[in-house]
Amino acid sequence: MSEAVLTVAQMVAAEKAAMAAGTSEWELMLKAGQGAAQWVHRAAGGRPVTVLCGPGNNGGDGYVIAEDLGSRGYDVDVIAPVEPSTDTARTARSQFGGDTREQGPFEHAIVVDCLFGYGLSRQVEGVYRELLEELSASDCFKIAIDVPSAVRSDCGSTLGPLPRYDLTLALGAWKQAHFLMPSMAMMGAKELIDLGLPLDDAHGVLSSRPALSAPAADAHKYTRGLVAVVAGEMPGAPLLSCEAGMRAGAGYVKLFSDRSHPDAPADLVIVEDDLDEALEDDRIDALLVGPGLGRGETSRERLAAALTSGRQCVLDADALHLLDDDLLEGVDPSRILLTPHEGELAALCESFGVEADGKLDRARSLSAATGLTVLAKGPDTILVGEGTTLFFPQGSSWLSVAGSGDVLAGICATRLAGSRSPMEAAQDAVWLHHEAARLAGPAFTALQLAHCVKPAMASFL
Ligand SMILES: NC(=O)C1=CN([C@@H]2O[C@H](COP(=O)(O)OP(=O)(O)OC[C@H]3O[C@@H](n4cnc5c(N)ncnc54)[C@H](OP(=O)(O)O)[C@@H]3O)[C@@H](O)[C@H]2O)[C@@H](O)CC1
């Protein structure tokens, strides 16, 4: 099944294309509703179900679900504050053999929310708000059809109460809100119901688990990739990057630093030569600059030296605050990966005169304006480059710890050194980072996370 992630406009276009090819909207709704009913049945296991139906086609899906469950012998209670307003939803209503009522309260242990789907267009008020508030306060099992009803499908922000759902059933394709905060964290388990829509042209894709490989039989340390981490004013952060990079498959990790690192592990090579000289080593496959770099003039010079060396680079942390058009002059942007968190992304957009709203739009606009690959990290991670946007399943919330980004940057640099493109390297790194966090369990430190990158590798071999 396609893992395309669509905007509302793309969703509407895909539906239109399916209809032009001979499938009616009613057929799509039947397929969607019956596919969803199958999941509701699995969750309900015979217990009575309440279905909340709104005025549009999301409500139409609700009537199809109610009819399907009724035909299986379920006790179904349908709450529909208004009559359906689209032809297809009216057809669905007329095919539903049961009664409806206009408002709550609802008592059943399973509630299916079909108030609004991707057609949500304004603040949720009145009886709809009351129903969503009641749903939020209830301890019932909550199922959202397509998207939670108060969620804007393109950006994941809310226009009303957002209950914590147990299950969200996406119809036809994933919407961006399924992988963006705050909505993604409230959707529970997510399942996709295939409607056979044409989705080949989608620019957004859900990242699939990478398959990594062990070194070739004749590998040596240089063929596996030499990573150089360019240190700066603060020693701790680049060391964390090295600790992670050393466990993500690199053959060799070096720290280019002009100060001593008494806490460095014995298996890390520290190069104290002049940076320009150190960068002349032809065997370097990728550089990481930014963690602990500082933002002063010397730091800027170190970043400039790294960029003008022509090597593939991962830029993180302070490097993202220093980066501007001047530093990128003559640099091939297709060899550079940026790993900003939300604040760094906003700062980058300002530096490059990119006007955009929200994380997704910022990452896309920055990449389009500069040609750089952008890994916009955070609880909802987005990767943009080569005209594509990749979305990711949610990682552990324990990743919100100081040094977590340094670890991610170190993994990115190692993957980039291992003959991966910036997009591939970043994708590998997000999965390794998430898996390391899963293995580290609760309340880990960044160093413990870096150590778990090694066992995380095993999950992808
Ligand atoms: N993808 C597919 O292939 C398939 C998709 N299907 C389903 O269609 C869904 C999209 O349907 P949709 O376009 O009819 O929009 P939907 O979300 O039901 O809501 C629009 C209605 O709500 C109203 N309204 C909006 N906001 C409001 C507010 N705050 N407060 C009050 N009213 C508000 C709005 O009114 P208006 O803005 O027009 O005044 C309009 O009446 C999609 O999510 C999926 O479930 C399947 O059936 C078939 C296959």
Ligand SMILES: [K+]
């Ligand atoms: K819904």
